[in-house]
Amino acid sequence: MNTLSVDLGERSYPIYIGGNLISDPQYLAPHIRGRKVMVVSNETVAPLYLDMLMAALSEFDASSLILPDGEEYKTLETVNRIFDALLEQHYDRHATLIALGGGVIGDITGFAAATYQRGINFIQVPTTLLAQVDSSVGGKTGVNHPLGKNMIGAFHQPQCVISDTDTLDTLDDRELSAGLAEVIKYGLINDKGFFSWLEDNMQLLLQRDPHTLTRAIQLSCQHKADIVAADEKEQGKRALLNLGHTFGHAIETGMGYGRWLHGEAVAAGMLLAAALSNAMGWIKASDVARIETLLKLAGLPVRAPSSMSAQQFVDLMSVDKKVIDGTMRLVLLQDIGHAIITDEFDPDRVLEILDEYRENA
Ligand code: NAD
Ligand code: GLY
Numbered sequence: 001m002n003t004l005s006v007d008l009g010e011r012s013y014p015i016y017i018g019g020n021l022i023s024d025p026q027y028l029a030p031h032i033r034g035r036k037v038m039v040v041s042n043e044t045v046a047p048l049y050l051d052m053l054m055a056a057l058s059e060f061d062a063s064s065l066i067l068p069d070g071e072e073y074k075t076l077e078t079v080n081r082i083f084d085a086l087l088e089q090h091y092d093r094h095a096t097l098i099a100l101g102g103g104v105i106g107d108i109t110g111f112a113a114a115t116y117q118r119g120i121n122f123i124q125v126p127t128t129l130l131a132q133v134d135s136s137v138g139g140k141t142g143v144n145h146p147l148g149k150n151m152i153g154a155f156h157q158p159q160c161v162i163s164d165t166d167t168l169d170t171l172d173d174r175e176l177s178a179g180l181a182e183v184i185k186y187g188l189i190n191d192k193g194f195f196s197w198l199e200d201n202m203q204l205l206l207q208r209d210p211h212t213l214t215r216a217i218q219l220s221c222q223h224k225a226d227i228v229a230a231d232e233k234e235q236g237k238r239a240l241l242n243l244g245h246t247f248g249h250a251i252e253t254g255m256g257y258g259r260w261l262h263g264e265a266v267a268a269g270m271l272l273a274a275a276l277s278n279a280m281g282w283i284k285a286s287d288v289a290r291i292e293t294l295l296k297l298a299g300l301p302v303r304a305p306s307s308m309s310a311q312q313f314v315d316l317m318s319v320d321k322k323v324i325d326g327t328m329r330l331v332l333l334q335d336i337g338h339a340i341i342t343d344e345f346d347p348d349r350v351l352e353i354l355d356e357y358r359e360n361a
Contacts, residue, residue, distance in 0.1 A: 067108070181298070
């Protein structure tokens with residue numbers, strides 16, 4: 001078992017990474033304040049792991065709430081179901097919510113915890129690769145709006161993150177690949193050496209070699225923890241974690257939540273960002289090709305969906321949290337391992353890239 005730390009002063013917290021952690025009470029208990037705990041999960045994950053987690057909570061007054069599965073349920077209506085359950089069962093401000101599931105459950109549960117009685121404790125128990133390398137760390141919580149992805153939310157840090165790598169055994173291949181998109185993202189924005197390591201080790205990752213997967217999770221979490229510690233509320237460099245996300249969120253919203261997985265949309269978005277960066281005279285064409293090769297090797301899409309017009313894309317991209325006073329900003333690449341946030345790109349080039357990098361173009 002490895003422990004990393006997200007250093008945020010008195011709100012610092014550990015990330016535990018290893019096998020067989022869910023059923024071990026020693027990781028949970030020190031981070032639960034009161035007696036009452038509610039585990040929030042979904043109808044796919046609960047049958048697999050809820051009993052194990054509830055057994056580890058035997059010394060607490062713990063209940064569970066099972067939500068429907070899917071990005072389309074990442075809504076305020078679903079958050080309200082959590083509030084209903086908390087109020088019906090008289091949960092007070094000392095209660096703790098535990099999110100057991102992927103990024104959707106983590107984001108919804110974290111937002112409920114951020115807002116119930118103006119904020120209660122919560123713990124992340126991520127069970128997808130994407131959630132273990134990204135969404136469970138850093139305190140971004142929230143839900144989607146029909147007009148924009150993740151548009152309603154709050155920063156609210158968990159008490160701890162318990163990443164049980166054994167849970168990845170039951171994840172299907174498409175979801176594993178979606179998580180690899182966010183792993184590749186850290187190499188692209190911050191760490192050329194890690195990108196090369198991923199090129200060398202992608203086959204082992206796809207074969208779920210435990211040592212290689214754990215290493216990728218640790219390195220990803222270390223990158224995320226460092227960036228969050230430096231810029232918790234995204235006033236500066238944390239925005240770099242959104243590489244590919246402005247394009248990706250447009251795909252998720254435009255195609256209908258849940259059609260493209262978040263990681264898939266981010267993968268295509270990262271290649272679009274790389275291609276635009278090259279068109280602006282920054283990253284080399286040979287490096288764009290390298291990125292495309294690695295994303296494809298990871299089983300990820302590298303083209304925009306053909307059913308969305310370039311103009312529809314750009315309209316959706318303008319609903320983005322990086323827009324300031326109406327000016328769109330994008331995370332683009334100077335090089336592999338060197339991302340920048342900038343508004344100095346040519347909007348006509350964006351339309352050209354969206355036409356060129358389209359399925360069946
Ligand atoms: P997800 O939560 O929908 O999980 C993917 C699928 O895998 C679901 O069907 C889920 O039920 C299933 N599943 C989960 N764990 C499983 C397991 N161990 N075995 C078998 N099936 C399992 O999707 P995700 O990719 O984990 O997360 C995507 C969400 O995370 C998006 O909403 C995205 O916006 C959000 N996100 C948030 C942040 C953040 O910083 N808060 C960062 C990145 C992504
Ligand atoms: N996933 C982007 C962030 O946490 O900032």
